[in-house]
Amino acid sequence: MFERILRLVDEVPEFDRFLGVDDLLAGIGAVAERHGDCAALRRIGTSRLGEPLWSLTVAGGPKQAVVFAAVHPNEPVGGLTALHLARTLAADAALREELGYTWHIIPCVDPDGTRLNEGWFEPPLTMRKYGRNFYRPAGKEQVEWSFPLAYKGVFFDAVIPETVALMRVFDETRPDFMCSLHNAEYGGVYYYVDSTTPELSRRLAAIPEHLGLPLHTGENEAPYMEELSPGVYRGLNARQSIDYLESIGVDHTDRDAGDSSGSYVERYGTRYLVSEVPYWANDDANDTTPLEISYAVLLRERAKDLLEADRVLSGLLASVESDLAARSPYLRALRAFLPGLAKQAEIASAAADVPGGDRPAVVSERFHSAEVLQSVRMRYGGMLLSTLDGELAIGNGTPAIRSAHARLTEVFERWADIAEAEVPATTIPIRKLVATQFGAILGSVSLPAEG
Missing domain, CATH: 3.40.630.10 (Zn peptidases)
Incomplete structure (x- = not known):
């Protein structure tokens, strides 16, 4: 059969x-x-x-x-x-x-x-x-x-x-x-x-x-x-x-x-x-070649990068919160996911302290850390841009919303360049x-x- x-x-x-x-x-x-x-x-x-x-x-x-x-x-x-x-x-x-x-x-x-x-x-x-x-x-x-x-x-x-x-x-x-x-x-x-x-x-x-x-x-x-x-x-x-x-x-x-x-x-x-x-x-996604850094160090770097993404995205969202008018599914998602970045960072930091974390990291784990960061920035950055696009589309172009949209567009494009350079992939x-x-x-x- x-x-x-x-x-x-x-x-x-x-x-x-x-x-x-x-x-x-x-x-x-x-x-x-x-x-x-x-x-x-x-x-x-x-x-x-x-x-x-x-x-x-x-x-x-x-x-x-x-x-x-x-x-x-x-x-x-x-x-x-x-x-x-x-x-x-x-x-x-x-x-x-x-x-x-x-x-x-x-x-x-x-x-x-x-x-x-x-x-x-x-x-x-x-x-x-x-x-x-x-x-x-x-x-x-x-x-x-x-x-x-x-x-x-x-x-x-x-x-x-x-x-x-x-x-x-x-x-x-x-x-x-x-x-x-x-x-x-x-x-x-x-x-x-x-x-x-x-x-x-x-x-x-x-x-x-x-x-x-x-x-x-x-x-x-x-x-x-x-x-x-x-x-x-x-x-x-x-x-x-x-x-x-x-x-x-x-x-x-x-x-x-x-x-x-x-x-x-x-x-x-x-x-x-x-x-x-x-x-x-x-190919890096399944490469078990050991690296010269420990898994614990890799996890702590992951936590640091996630907190920085949270700082940028949550800061931009906070700058427009009082001006938002639309009941957007993107906005509901962001309000749920962005606080989770700090939680992910906390989990990574806690996992770094688990016994055995001082072993060498491997290539696939480094790739996973990079992929998680790029995915978070592309996903949540994109949804925040869609949120702001929606506000502008209904004519709610307050100074704060226009400023956040311009700033995030610049940040998103830079993040996209990094994602496509640091995590190259074949479709x-x-x-x-x-x-x-x-x-x-x-x-x-x-x-x-x-x-």
Whole structure:
């Protein structure tokens, strides 16, 4: 079966751009119209701005699978993956029968946020263009991180409508398998799973290798990630983050977000997969060559750089706060994220003091520090520029807003020059990213459940 999956991976077509909301919905609607014998479109909810949320059901067997994209709206690879998966399953009755699943495929669970990113979906994809047209909602407004949570003094029940829609699908289907589609910025391919087997780990590693993509072997996205096999990690949830912060003496009670989709479906014994694929490749991301500085020194430098970015961005935002008139999602995101820069710096400083921090740092860790800094400056600098653009667009060009806009434009362009010089990268063909996620889904569901 796996050899057949690799052949299907090779058949994934080329894509010249990421698809916006309208194109995704038109594509999934066309699948339902063309394959009415096995596929049906149904509305599962409503976005915060009033847009219908749609799921395509493809009948194929007694087991239930839920696959969804755009839980983070700045991660559009999954929309293409969901659409390709829907087209493949609807057109191949033998494959559906062999897999034995009925599929519930949601190509865009956050259309409001996705529309705010569409400015960078057309090629070429550069960090400058990405940052200047970037949007990511505050944690409590992210679909992936707004599931209910009650743990060690942290309580969250402000579940957003898009998450309610997913919860409803989970509760109705009690899925045997769930896949949340994500993508990163730099590095290699990696996955989160509830558990793994030697064969599943082999398949998940073999798919990117087949496509010429590396597994992620550099510094982890989060310091508490548990590696189950190379590139395969135990699924993240809020409890892990809270426990880690507690272990290094950093306050966790200010968390203003909920839990993950993977945590929610634990109640159903669901097998789940989160696939992370990067936009850009850089050899340093997986280079374990030792450096002449210690890891602790690298972490303290990271903390210093993050605090400096916070000083610039928070200072500019503070200079215009009293003049702002628009109720902007960019502004809500900035008010949530900018205080988090100091928190990230605190975490890095605390981690530097953990025993063993005096070991030599490696190239991939230095790359991760540079990538984190450039990503923060491009993302938050871009969202602050979009905030100020909005004020100017409605005629609110006060002296403070015009001055901050001019100053930040200058700073952003300088930061973009640095990002593209210090973190050079090769853009990975979209087809390979889609094929990796598509293959990982089929490679996972075609294996029997453990035990």
